[in-house]
Amino acid sequence: MSQQITPELRQWIIDQARAGHRPEAVVAAMRASGWDEAVALDALETTLQGFMDSLQKPAVQPAPPALSAVPEPDLRQQPSIVAVGGHEVKVLMAMHSPRVVVFGGLLSEDECDQLVELARPRLARSETVDTTTGGSEVNAARTSSGMFFSRCETALHQRIEERIGALVNWPVDHGEGLQILRYGPGAEYRPHHDYFDPAQPGTPAILQRGGQRVGTLVMYLNTPEQGGATIFPDVGLEVAPIKGNAVFFSYARPHPDTRTLHGGAPVITGEKWVATKWLRQRVFV
Ligand SMILES: O=C(O)CCC(=O)C(=O)O
Ligand SMILES: [Fe+2]
Numbered sequence: 001m002s003q004q005i006t007p008e009l010r011q012w013i014i015d016q017a018r019a020g021h022r023p024e025a026v027v028a029a030m031r032a033s034g035w036d037e038a039v040a041l042d043a044l045e046t047t048l049q050g051f052m053d054s055l056q057k058p059a060v061q062p063a064p065p066a067l068s069a070v071p072e073p074d075l076r077q078q079p080s081i082v083a084v085g086g087h088e089v090k091v092l093m094a095m096h097s098p099r100v101v102v103f104g105g106l107l108s109e110d111e112c113d114q115l116v117e118l119a120r121p122r123l124a125r126s127e128t129v130d131t132t133t134g135g136s137e138v139n140a141a142r143t144s145s146g147m148f149f150s151r152c153e154t155a156l157h158q159r160i161e162e163r164i165g166a167l168v169n170w171p172v173d174h175g176e177g178l179q180i181l182r183y184g185p186g187a188e189y190r191p192h193h194d195y196f197d198p199a200q201p202g203t204p205a206i207l208q209r210g211g212q213r214v215g216t217l218v219m220y221l222n223t224p225e226q227g228g229a230t231i232f233p234d235v236g237l238e239v240a241p242i243k244g245n246a247v248f249f250s251y252a253r254p255h256p257d258t259r260t261l262h263g264g265a266p267v268i269t270g271e272k273w274v275a276t277k278w279l280r281q282r283v284f285v
Contacts, residue, residue, distance in 0.1 A: 064257070
């Protein structure tokens with residue numbers, strides 16, 4: 001019969017070591033009670049090694065960043081259509097991890113066209129917030145051009161921002177102004193997270209303007225002929241860019257475990273225009 005190293009035997013070995021008995025004495029005691037010497041030695045070695053390893057591991061792992069409240073559409077009754085401010089928005093797809101909801105008809109054709117025409121004369125090569133300094137910089141990973149509107153810049157912006165606020169239950173003043181991006185053929189936005197990396201030295205300065213980003217809504221202002229999906233590589237999801245539709249996602253902490261890594265796949269033919277709304281933890285100033 002093979003001799004099993006049971007949890008009780010392991011505990012007995014640890015107790016002997018704690019009591020100051022030398023390994024030879026422990027093996028001798030095991031042999032005296034019928035254990036094969038090789039098995040006794042092996043049990044001693046593996047048990048004590050595991051015990052030493054457990055002493056070296058910190059008992060408490062460093063805590064991940066705390067969870068924040070997040071914007072969230074009210075889909076508890078599984079509506080196919082949500083009415084917000086007299087406007088009907090379709091719920092096309094929802095998933096829980098990552099939290100992603102795809103909406104249909106969030107913007108009218110006319111609202112899309114107006115945003116494009118207001119943005120067009122103000123476009124510049126896209127800058128992203130530089131988390132090392134808190135300033136902004138031209139980023140090779142983002143080959144689109146873009147601009148920011150200020151919050152509620154015109155009545156059109158205000159109407160759209162109020163619709164978004166009602167849709168995802170988040171105060172309008174917790175949002176950044178709409179960002180418009182234009183991608184030509186070949187342009188892309190490589191996978192990234194929208195939250196600010198807590199490890200970067202410039203992040204505390206950025207957070208003073210309204211805390212972390214906790215949600216994103218990317219609205220499609222046209223339908224590119226080919227390419228330009230919004231991709232979520234962690235889960236293999238691709239959202240087709242269809243004019244007036246939008247993809248919403250939220251992240252309760254600035255951590256990759258939210259699985260909200262995403263990007264804009266290269267446009268193949270045509271161009272792609274989007275409006276992005278970022279939602280902050282607090283009033284964005
Ligand atoms: O263009 C897209 O589909 C994604 C845009 C995006 O990730 C962003 O604006 O942060
Ligand atoms: Fe993004």
